[in-house]
Amino acid sequence: MAATTANNNKQKSFANSGALQQILAFASLIVLIIFFSIASENFLSWSNIEGILLSTTVIGILALGTTFVIITGGIDLSIGTGMTLTSVMTGVFIVYLGLPVSVGILGGILTGALIGFIAGFSVSMLRIPPFIATLAMMMIAEGLSLVISGASPIYFSDVEGFNNIALGSVIPGISIPNAVLIFFLMVIIGWILLSKTIVGRYTFAIGSNEEATRLSGINVKKWKMIIYTIAGCFTGVAGVIMASRLNSAQPALGMGYELEAIAAVVIGGTSLSGGKGSLIGTMIGALIMSVLTNGLRIMSIPQEWQTVVIGFVILLAVYFDMLRKKNE
Amino acid sequence: MKKKWLAFLVVVISVLFVLAACGSETEEASESSGNENDEGKETETESEEAAEDKPYIAIVSKGFQHQFWQAVQSGAEKAAEEFDVEITFEGPENESQVDKQMEMLQAALDKNPDAIGFAALDSQASSPLLEKADESGIPIIAFDSGVDSEIPLATASTDNYAAAQEAANRMAELIGEEGKVALVVHDQVSVTGVQRRDGFIETIEENYPNIEIVDTQYGGGDHLESTNLAKTMMQANPDLAGIYGSNEGSAIGVVNAVRELGKEGEITIVGFDSGKQQIDAIKDGIMAGAITQNPEGIGYETVKAAVQALDGEEVEENIDTGYFWYDKDNIEDEEIQAAIYE
Incomplete structure (x- = not known):
């Protein structure tokens, strides 16, 4: 295979960092919004926009974290059930152990980090392919969530203010739920990490050419573990938000969320073969997914067809990505 | 490069198979560890005197971790105690796992139960297995959503x-x-x-x-x-x-x-x-x-119907286990409290 030309392409696109794909994704988002606004008068109301943003948060934050992993050329299937485990652990810390809410939240996020670390360790130290390592983690997290919670939901109803972590509003006067603010905050944190720090540079370097990165003296194994751990922190944040919004930790949810998150990443222009991608793209990808679902629902399109449409959108997104690569 | 990918694919697929195998093995393992006692008893009695064997009813539900299923299970256990039978109760993690439920039903059949209680996630998908059970003369009692087929002797469910x-x-x-x-x-x-x-x-x-x-x-x-x-x-x-x-x-x-x-x-x-x-x-x-x-009622009636079938009694075809409307006013009533769960 033309491995060398592919690498050249990757390096070139690293320079312009997939700006075209992002613009394309952003343009599709705008087109969708215009289309749905015409199709339904209720689409562009403020409370619906708020609803769309709120429904983006959980999948969106998962997608942000997993973007890092996908840029390294890996994949993380453990984020869906991993998120469930972090919300269950948050429940254990706060409800069962009676720890303060802040400690519980931190505990939940650290649980996510631990899941990410184990996945990263398996990938880099044990040399298990990411697909398998994180598939295993997915099952482990799913099982542990059920075991730890005794297979029944943990309720936060008696925890004053827990619901407000996601649904309250820190900015007085404007009704933007905190979960949405946290999502955008995570976009900014992720963006800084990915484009302004050494972690980001190595993330791209590993994804573009792992061997060359290793030969230039970078401890690839260590950095991979760090990257998976960062992704795990994002999973933890998503878990806490999920728990807060539902005011309960639901141990049976989460399966399948990883695929929605990966779809958002791909729609956002991050290449599954690694070395290329952006968090702004992922944010737009996640927004496209929720605008689509919301818009199709508001038009009362039957659910079966909604899924079909989203499937086609993913196909299109990847196809455009391939076209662009060819042209470069 | 191509070869590498092929090799990777082969590895992925083979690992998936191994995982799948492990999955079902552990399931069986956990099942058998679950009834370690009963099976121990069974083998003992089998060697001594088969007549003293308690009848064994395998129940495959649509879930196990949800409180609803736990209430069904507790109803089934009550009936098991009352009628002196052994039961096992299991189900997939969520209600979309039709395939997993099929594996569980298959595993239950492999254990040669005296009767089966079954709540189908997908009636169509389960019909070949149910036909197999029917051919080997194992009575089947459907419960909850029931089974869209002629095979089950009875269905214990909410209308x-x-x-x-x-x-x-x-x-x-x-x-x-x-x-x-x-x-x-x-x-x-x-x-x-x-x-x-x-x-x-x-x-x-x-x-x-x-x-x-x-x-x-x-x-x-x-x-x-x-x-x-x-x-x-x-x-x-x-x-x-x-x-x-x-x-x-x-x-x-x-x-x-x-x-x-x-x-x-x-x-x-x-x-x-x-x-x-x-x-x-x-x-x-x-x-x-x-x-x-009335989830407890569903579990109870399922086991009861299975016992009746084993004893050769006639079983009512559609056992309505009932439903209740509850609101602010009657939520504390005894019959409601028995049917709802936190």
Whole structure:
């Protein structure tokens, strides 16, 4: 295979960092919004926009974290059930152990980090392919969530203010739920990490050419573990938000969320073969997914067809990505 | 490069097979460790005197971790104690895992049970296995959503259609027999999903000409998904008078959505099943009321019917295990408290 030309392409696109794909994704988002606004008068109301943003948060934050992993050329299937485990652990810390809410939240996020670390360790130290390592983690997290919670939901109803972590509003006067603010905050944190720090540079370097990165003296194994751990922190944040919004930790949810998150990443222009991608793209990808679902629902399109449409959108997104690569 | 990918694919596929094998092995292992005692007893008695064997009834449910299934299980265990039989109770992690349930049913058959209790996630998918059981003379008692087939001797279940009719009548009464209503249903494939939807819709269409059903959406019983879609429904139809949620996850989704939009008191919510959040919502007045099945009754009647079949008695074909409407006023009643769970 033309491995060398592919690498050249990757390096070139690293320079312009997939700006075209992002613009394309952003343009599709705008087109969708215009289309749905015409199709339904209720689409562009403020409370619906708020609803769309709120429904983006959980999948969106998962997608942000997993973007890092996908840029390294890996994949993380453990984020869906991993998120469930972090919300269950948050429940254990706060409800069962009676720890303060802040400690519980931190505990939940650290649980996510631990899941990410184990996945990263398996990938880099044990040399298990990411697909398998994180598939295993997915099952482990799913099982542990059920075991730890005794297979029944943990309720936060008696925890004053827990619901407000996601649904309250820190900015007085404007009704933007905190979960949405946290999502955008995570976009900014992720963006800084990915484009302004050494972690980001190595993330791209590993994804573009792992061997060359290793030969230039970078401890690839260590950095991979760090990257998976960062992704795990994002999973933890998503878990806490999920728990807060539902005011309960639901141990049976989460399966399948990883695929929605990966779809958002791909729609956002991050290449599954690694070395290329952006968090702004992922944010737009996640927004496209929720605008689509919301818009199709508001038009009362039957659910079966909604899924079909989203499937086609993913196909299109990847196809455009391939076209662009060819042209470069 | 190509070879590398091929090799990788081969590895992936083989590992998947190994994992799948491990999965079913551990399942069997955990099952057998679950009945270690019974099996120990069984082998003992088999070697001594087969006549003293307790009959063994394998129950394959649609879930196990959900409180509803735990209540079914506890009803089944009560009956097992009463009629002196051994039972095992298992089910897949969630109600979309049709394939996993098939594996469990297969594993249950392999253990040569005296009778089987089965709640099908997908009647069509399970029919070959059920035919096999039927051929080997194992009586099958269907429960909960039942099995869409002639094979089961009896079905112990809530009449979901009738229960949904009750929900529709209550909804109509609560909204003054006019206005727009919408449905959040857990799925469009299972018998419960279909009956709880159709019972509601058909009752409204036949009896209440001034009520318009504007939308029906499916949230898979997933709380978050149902919240998001109920919210979207309210956006699309700002003048909704009521929403009906067809199971716990769906109903809680509707409650969350109404709360998040600050429309408490403006929209009448009728739910189904129970759970702490639904009970709280009814006590708080956000939810008008809900239909509950009688899960313990389902488990109990299933085992009872299996025992009757084993004893050669005649078994009633459709065992209605009943349903209750509960709201703020009767939630503390004894019969309601026995049927709902936190």
